Amino acid sequence: MDKNLRPRRSALYLPASNAKAIAKARTLPCDMVILDLEDAVAPDMKDEARDAAIAAVHEGGFGDREVAIRANGLDTPWGAADLAAIAGSHADAVLVPKVDGPDDIVAYQDALGSAPPAMQLWAMIETCASVANLPAIAAMAGSTRLSLWIMGTNDLAKEMRAQLTPCRTPFLPFLSMAVAAARSQGIAILDGVCNEFRDLDVFEAEARQGLMFGFEGKTLIHPAQIEPCNTVFSPSEAELAWAHAVIAAFELPENAGKGVIKVEGKMTELLHLEQAQRLVAVAAGIGATG
Structure with a gap:
């Protein structure tokens, strides 16, 4: 399926160290699975989680779901090993964190030099520097594997020292700017996570806000968010x-x-x-x- 037309309504984050969660993900109706080596994994579990993620991808069983692995940054002790391992895997994409500008995309592109041509590079937009460099980062899609952005509103709120409320008022300009920059270069773009997974009315309202802004879909932290997310981002x-x-x-x-x-x-x-x-x-x- 053309990656620009395939459904990307729901992208579920899973700690790569959680074998039971990964097994369950193979049965869930999400469009995308992101095996996380970064935020969801403690430092002393990084190597184990990397091995588990690669093994899960090789094992397969995810059906038509896109499977990405979120690596640690190249500026961390684990980033280089993550990228090398992911490059040799059968993952559809590698998701990289805290991209500040085009130079970061070049560094990740070089680190994936041995990866199959079909492997995509996805980037988190979650720093103040990235918001200031959106057009320049987007322009890298023409010469690299870069094909998708994911908003990282939690990290952006932390760096800005802003309040992340259900209305997301401080971030609305950045959401629209990111969508416009992504669309200008044919980059797919997903909305950030909603931290509320118990009150699905709150989640649905945020998802509908993301749909209004033009996002393809939304990243999720809990399986309970999948069904309302798919409903919101499916044509009526x-x-x-x-x-x-x-x-x-x-x-x-x-x-x-x-x-x-x-x-x-x-x-x-x-x-x-x-x-x-x-x-x-x-x-x-x-x-x-x-």
């Missing part, structure tokens, strides 16, 4: 009906070559046709993957 019946109507209308012989037509009384342009075609393609991918 009404949206799909409209998309099919737009596509059908532009296919009519009398509309051949037209840039603007009326569909159900609404002015509809070719840009709406492109949006409709993408929506239908993503919906088809969701159906294929469950």
